[in-house]
Amino acid sequence: MYGVVLAAGRGTRMRPLTDRRPKPLLPVGNRSLLEQVFEAAREVVDEFVVVTGYRGDAIRESIGESYRDRPVHYVEQAEALGTAHAVAQAEPVVDDDFLVLNGDVVVDASLPRALAAAGAPAIAATEVEDPRAYGVLSTAADGSLADIVEKPDDPPTNLANVGCYAFEPEVFEYIDRTPESERGEYEITTTIDLLLGDGRRIDVARYDGTWLDVGRPWELLEANELALAELDAGDGATGATDAIAGTVEEGVHLHGPVVVEDGARLRSGVYVEGPALIREGADVGPNAYIRGSTVVGPGVHVGHSVEVKNSVLMADASVGHLSYVGDSVVGRGVNFGAGTNVANLRHDDENVRLTVKGERVDTGRRKLGVIAGDGAKTGINTSLNAGVKLGAGETTGPGEVLTRDRT
Template sequence: MYGVVLAAGRGTRMRPLTDRRPKPLLPVGDRPLLARVLDAAAAVVDAFVVVTGYRGADIREAIGDSYRGRPVHFVEQADPQGTAHAVGQAAPVVDERFVVLNGDVLVDPSLPRALADAGGTAVAATEVADPRSYGVVSTAPDGTLAGIVEKPADPPTSLANVGCYAFEPDVFEYIDRTPVSDRGEYEITTTLARLLDDGRPVSVASYDGTWLDVGRPWELLTATETVLDTLEETRLEGTVEPNVQVHGPVVVEPGARLRSGTYVDGPAVIRSGADVGPNAYVRGATVVGPDARVGNAVEVKNTVVMRDASVGHQSYVGDSVLGRGVNFGAGTNVANLRHDDASVRLTVKDTRVDTGRRKLGAIVGDGAKTGINTSINAGVRLGVGERTAPGAVVSRDRMNE
């Protein structure tokens, strides 16, 4: 069985974090999101096909030609035209039954297993409290798929389409005959409807595990929280100087250093080459990335600090994402809470969106730098390479368009 993983999208809702990397390569814990998808499917597939597009060379370099002993084939969706179009790119490689997973969704291994065990064509579905924002799955009396309706005002069931499938190779013939939808795309749900019209049975694989679409910046924090919540033990494999306090679960990878006076309250992961302290405070679901620096008297809480980023001394960063090579000058402070206690709003594709998070700090693109004593308001984005002056107060997004 093949595992076809869709990883071609540009990820514009995730800006600025995707301005220099494809969304599936965003780090979640100790590995990229795409690697977690491959991990979830590895037990049920013999080979992977990864559909790339935006910055596909980065994905090929990161994953390589094999993953966990399974060969990896790469096909390109140069001009994305919908999910059916994306799946169709795998046709030159795939010659047996296959599962389809999204490269930017956090799921458990039980999902591809359920699809594999269903046999034939299958769609994964999960119970949700309010299905009106999803594709809603209807079933026939025998439990097979009757249809999928997108975001209905009056949902016929509480089953949401997870967006993961199993197909036989002859689905490519149906994809070739799939018409353009009203949205101007070739959609796999339309292909499924064609299969049903021809009397082809489609199983519904029930799934009740983790299902997290990592499409917007705060959802990367949620994914990190979800993954770190599964840590069960403390592993101190790096250098831990005297007078460091660690309250698990905390992972300190080989080559990382916790300097004297540092206090780490997990769950937290300190990646290889990271340097923390002295006298730093790391807490919450925090990942300090490879070769990153958290300096003297710095507090970092519930934050993703990516590779080579640096937070200068006497700074506070909470509920934030710092991209690769970010440099926060001394005394930089990030607000993560509105004064009215309402949930924080963030701009996504020019629209202000309620994140549903009471606490959310800054989303900072690769290579951005702040001057000393910069203050950044809750829900602010700093674009790739942005700069602030010493003492600046940043209350609105600064993005490179």
Template sequence: MYGVVLAAGQGTRMRPLTDVQPKPLLPAGGRPLLEHVFDTCLDVVDEFVVVIGYRGADVRAKLGNAYRGTPITYVEQDEPAGTAHAIEQAESVIDERFIVLNGDVLVNSTLPNALADAHGHAIATTPVSDPTAYGVVSVAPDGSLEEIVEKPSDPPTDLANVGCYAFEPAVFEYIDQTEQSERGEFEITETLDRLLNDDHDISVVEYDGQWLDVGRPWELLTANEWILADIQRDIRGKVADGARVEGDVVIEKDATVRDGVVIEGPAVVKSDAEIGPNAYVRGATAIGSGVHAGHGVEVKNSILLSGAAVPHLSYIGDSILGRDVNLGAGTQVANLRHDDKSVQMTVKGERVDTGRRKLGVVLGNGVKTGINVSLNAGVKLGSDVRVEPGATVMRDRGLE
């Protein structure tokens, strides 16, 4: 069986982290989102077909021609034009039944297994508390798909479309008939309607496991928390006698943990990272390769991408630091509002309630701060932004 994985989009809601990196390669738990997606379906997939677009060469370079022994074929979607259009790019490769997963949606292995076991075409659903924000699925008495209604004000059921499918190759005929929606995209839900109108049965796979669409920066933190909750202790790097490592912590080969450091898991420290002396790492934290977190630095529940440097006397909480960020001494991150309400963040020009009581900052690649800088909760700084010494940053910068 083929596993078609959609990984062509830029992920503009994730900016600035996706300014020069495709979203499916963003790390959670120290590994790209795409690898976690692959892991869930290794038992049922004989070949991956990855649909690439934005910075597709980066995806090829990172994943290569196989993942854990399963071959990878790449097809390109030159312009983002909807899910049906993305799936259509795999037609030249597909000659048997296949499943479709998104490269930025985390599920557990029971979902691809259930799709693989279902008969013919199939759609995955999951119960949600507020269906009005989703495509809502109605099920016929025989258990097949009856209808999908997009974001209804009066939902007929509580079953949301997960966005994962299984198809027979005959689906490509119906994708070819699919017309552009008002959004200018070719929607796979219209393709499903065409299949139904032509009396094709579509199985409904009900799924009640983990489901996370990693579309915005704080959702990457949630993904990191989920993944690190399942790691097991594995210490292969160099840990000084005067350091203390507690709980489920992974320290990769060639990483260094110096005297006076305390690491409380779950946490992962990638190769060539250097922690300490006298640093404190706690919560669900992923320290990327080549990261330096030095003297008097506390990092809590955060993701530090490769090459980031927090050399001394700083606090980083519930935050994401892009590649090669460099924070001046005494840079402090606020991760809690004074009124104790959930933190808001601007996404594509609109203020969004993140639902997180604690959320720090998102810094694009190459950001540099001077000494004694304060960054307010929910602030985003675009790639290569410079912050002057002593500044208090209350608003986003560099995201035009």
């Protein structure tokens, strides 16, 4: 069975984190989003086909020709014309049943298993409290799919379309017949309507596991929180020696699930409250404090007397001494000057709001710090307000107080 993974989108809602990289390569724990999808499906998939678009070369270079002994093929969707159009790009490669998965959605291995067990064609569905924002499934008496209604005001059920499918190669014929939607795109749900119209049975694969669409910056924090929550479940990450492959100097204190990868260094006086992942080549301390669900990425430098809480520091970022970073996503190669402090809480105790595609959005998070794009830099003693975005390559001056986005 093939696994067709859709990874062509521009990820505009995730800006500035996607200004210099495709969204599927954003880190979640010790893997990229795309690799998380591969890992979830690897048990039932023999070969992967990745549909690329925006910065597709970066995906090819990062993943290569295989993932843990599973061959990886690449096809390109040169123009974003909908999900059915994206799936159609895999036709030259796929000659057997296949799963359709999303390269920016976190699921667990039970979803691909359920789809594979259901047999093609099949659609994955999960129960939600309020399905009005989703495609809602109705089922026939035998449990098969009867209908899909997009974002109904009066949902017929609470079964939401997860956006993952199992198909036979004949679906490409139906995609060829799929008409353009009002949005000017070719939607896979319209293709499914054509299958139903021809009397084809489509099984519904029920799923009740993790389902997180990582579309906006704070959802990347949530994805990492989920990934790190699993550390104490299997990786020996309870302070045990098999989780501590890097250098831990005398006087370092590790509490809870902590992984220190080979080549990482924790200097004397560092205090870590897990779950936390310190990746290869990272250099932390002396006298630094790491807590919450924090990922200190490859080659990251965390200086003297720095506190990092519930944050993601991407590869080669640097946080200078006497700084605080909380509930933040810090892009690759970012340099926070000494004394940079991030605010992560509003004084009125309301949820932090963030600008997404020009609109202020309630993140649902009481605590959220800064979103810093790749290569951003702050001058010493910079203050960054809660919910501020600092664009890729943008800078602040010494002592500057940033209360609005700089992108």
